[in-house]
Amino acid sequence: MISLNGLRKRYGDRTVIDELSLDVRPGAVTGFLGPNGAGKSTTMRLILGLDRPTAGTALIGGLPYHRIRNPLRTVGALLDARALHPGRSGRAHLTALARSNGIPLRRVTEVLETVGLGKAARGRAGALSLGMSQRLGIAAALLGDPEVLMFDEPVNGLDPDGVRWVRDLMRSLADEGRTVFVSSHLMSEMQLTADHLVVIGRGRLIADAPLAEIIARGSLTAVVVRTPHADDLAVRLGAAGLRWERPGENELVVTGATVEHVGDLAHEAGIRLHELRPREASLEQAYQELTADSVEYGARRERV
Amino acid sequence: MNTWTRELARATAAEWVKLRSVRSTWWCLACMTVFLVLGALAIGGGTVTELVRDGQPGTLSASDPVTSAAVFAQFGLVALAMLTITPEYASGGIRTTLQATPVRGRVLAAKALVLAPVTFAAGVVAGGVATAAVHLVLSAEVFGGRVTAPFAEVVPDLLSMGVFFALVSVTTLGLGFATRSSAGTLTTAFMLLMGVPLLLVMTGTSIGFEASLRMPLFAGLAFMGSSDTPMGGAVPYPASQGLVWLLVWTVAATALGHAVLRRRDA
Numbered sequence: 001m002i003s004l005n006g007l008r009k010r011y012g013d014r015t016v017i018d019e020l021s022l023d024v025r026p027g028a029v030t031g032f033l034g035p036n037g038a039g040k041s042t043t044m045r046l047i048l049g050l051d052r053p054t055a056g057t058a059l060i061g062g063l064p065y066h067r068i069r070n071p072l073r074t075v076g077a078l079l080d081a082r083a084l085h086p087g088r089s090g091r092a093h094l095t096a097l098a099r100s101n102g103i104p105l106r107r108v109t110e111v112l113e114t115v116g117l118g119k120a121a122r123g124r125a126g127a128l129s130l131g132m133s134q135r136l137g138i139a140a141a142l143l144g145d146p147e148v149l150m151f152d153e154p155v156n157g158l159d160p161d162g163v164r165w166v167r168d169l170m171r172s173l174a175d176e177g178r179t180v181f182v183s184s185h186l187m188s189e190m191q192l193t194a195d196h197l198v199v200i201g202r203g204r205l206i207a208d209a210p211l212a213e214i215i216a217r218g219s220l221t222a223v224v225v226r227t228p229h230a231d232d233l234a235v236r237l238g239a240a241g242l243r244w245e246r247p248g249e250n251e252l253v254v255t256g257a258t259v260e261h262v263g264d265l266a267h268e269a270g271i272r273l274h275e276l277r278p279r280e281a282s283l284e285q286a287y288q289e290l291t292a293d294s295v296e297y298g299a300r301r302e303r304v
Numbered sequence: 305m306n307t308w309t310r311e312l313a314r315a316t317a318a319e320w321v322k323l324r325s326v327r328s329t330w331w332c333l334a335c336m337t338v339f340l341v342l343g344a345l346a347i348g349g350g351t352v353t354e355l356v357r358d359g360q361p362g363t364l365s366a367s368d369p370v371t372s373a374a375v376f377a378q379f380g381l382v383a384l385a386m387l388t389i390t391p392e393y394a395s396g397g398i399r400t401t402l403q404a405t406p407v408r409g410r411v412l413a414a415k416a417l418v419l420a421p422v423t424f425a426a427g428v429v430a431g432g433v434a435t436a437a438v439h440l441v442l443s444a445e446v447f448g449g450r451v452t453a454p455f456a457e458v459v460p461d462l463l464s465m466g467v468f469f470a471l472v473s474v475t476t477l478g479l480g481f482a483t484r485s486s487a488g489t490l491t492t493a494f495m496l497l498m499g500v501p502l503l504l505v506m507t508g509t510s511i512g513f514e515a516s517l518r519m520p521l522f523a524g525l526a527f528m529g530s531s532d533t534p535m536g537g538a539v540p541y542p543a544s545q546g547l548v549w550l551l552v553w554t555v556a557a558t559a560l561g562h563a564v565l566r567r568r569d570a
């Protein structure tokens with residue numbers, strides 16, 4: 001479990017993280033979303049004690065990171081896959097990490113096999129492709145068999161097989177009861193991987209809710225009804241304070257209501273329905289609406 | 305073993321793996337050895353030629369010019385020490401290091417605990433090689449047979465050179481943590497170990513001279529008992545005082561590096 005409490009970080013006079021409070025719970029994949037520069041990587045550095053918070057605390061299992069003994073056995077993190085000595089072999093890199101935390105050396109071989117790097121880990125790390133470095137970074141995170149895992153954009157540079165492998169890995173880690181905290185910009189991937197989402201913008205918390213709830217907040221989430229009595233139903237919906245659109249003669253799209261609510265209204269009025277179904281917005285859409293006001297480095301939309 | 309020593313031992317074991325798993329370590333050691341051998345032959349050759357030409361009595365211990373050459377060869381180990389830390393800052397690998405060992409002072413201590421014995425041993429071994437080379441080449445009759453290798457002089461010379469190298473390496477490590485960059489470390493290390501003391505001597509003022517005597521260059525030469533130094537003869541104070549000044553600089557640089565490491569974000 002990761003707990004942030006009133007976390008704040010200033011670089012010079014810029015506040016980059018502001019009053020961030022949240023818990024990342026075990027047994028679930030928690031996606032960490034936000035536009036470029038929102039402060040995701042900074043938050044992770046604060047959790048790992050690499051940067052010192054200006055105010056507030058970041059605790060892991062109730063302890064600040066530097067108080068955890070042999071921390072690689074409790075927390076595995078991948079921040080930047082390229083952050084290693086290019087002249088050292090991947091295996092030596094992992095061996096040094098294992099030594100530093102009293103992890104048996106057979107784990108090095110095990111995790112290299114897990115990530116599929118066996119042979120490539122003998123050569124210089126600088127010669128690895130981006131995707132292979134990413135796998136080496138994941139291997140380093142898994143090395144101590146930790147309870148808590150943090151990944152900063154882990155699928156960056158991975159091929160489709162690799163992306164799928166990471167998704168399955170995250171899922172299985174969470175299913176084993178571990179805490180998995182992962183940032184990403186790939187919404188479709190997050191929609192498939194995460195149980196819970198934390199969204200930040202300009203260093204502030206925007207949302208901290210289950211995936212399904214965040215998607216449901218999207219304005220495209222609606223109930224689609226097909227009925228030969230669309231006029232009657234529209235009147236009923238209006239009376240119940242619901243907003244609707246009428247894309248076709250026999251079709252209504254109702255926003256802000258559940259399928260049950262619309263179904264019950266129709267039933268009470270004795271209106272025959274030919275179709276009643278929820279229309280799910282994508283996470284992408286819901287995310288864009290949530291963060292519309294906090295995109296700092298968006299490309300300007302030119303009018304043509 | 306209590307927890308504290310066990311965790312320090314683990315961090316040290318990790319640093320040892322890191323040191324031996326990059327090629328640059330071995331390059332630096334080789335460079336230092338070559339500098340030392342060539343420097344010792346050049347300095348020793350000069351001294352012996354003078355002795356013979358001026359018809360002075362006396363002999364030269366083969367290890368004496370080696371200690372004089374050590375203040376040039378030390379830069380091979382400055383590079384070695386620097387390369388244990390500044391590439392971590394350049395690549396961001398320092399973050400991985402601190403994830404594994406979040407108690408920051410322990411990272412510095414572990415690196416120093418690896419560097420000191422390695423550079424000590426390197427000094428003794430390379431010093432032995434250089435002493436043998438000097439003896440081999442300069443004990444010949446053409447040089448007047450003035451070069452000898454008495455055990456009682458060679459052994460302390462080699463040991464003190466090992467200590468000098470270890471202290472210089474740890475000093476450089478401290479500068480590496482303080483400046484966090486290769487350029488900054490090289491510049492400050494060169495100025496501290498060579499540039500500033502020579503400049504101070506060149507000012508020709510007595511205060512400059514006195515100050516330079518307290519810097520690592522002359523402190524090291526005094527500690528190693530070299531008879532041939534950039535100021536002409538031997539340094540005018542005892543070896544023990546040289547060691548004290550060396551230690552002062554080592555502690556100062558390490559404390560500076562430690563303060564920066566503790567205070568700043570990684």
Ligand SMILES: Nc1ncnc2c1ncn2[C@@H]1O[C@H](COP(=O)(O)OP(=O)(O)OP(=O)(O)O)[C@@H](O)[C@H]1O
Binds near residue numbers: 040041
């Ligand atoms: N060491 C630093 N000094 C000054 N500013 C910094 C530092 N590190 C990060 N920042 C600033 O903090 C803000 C948050 O950066 P951060 O890297 O945490 O964003 P992010 O959410 O990870 O973005 P991205 O999605 O692009 O990775 C940015 O505006 C960045 O410029």
Ligand SMILES: [Mg+2]
Binds near residue numbers: 040041042152
């Ligand atoms: Mg980032």
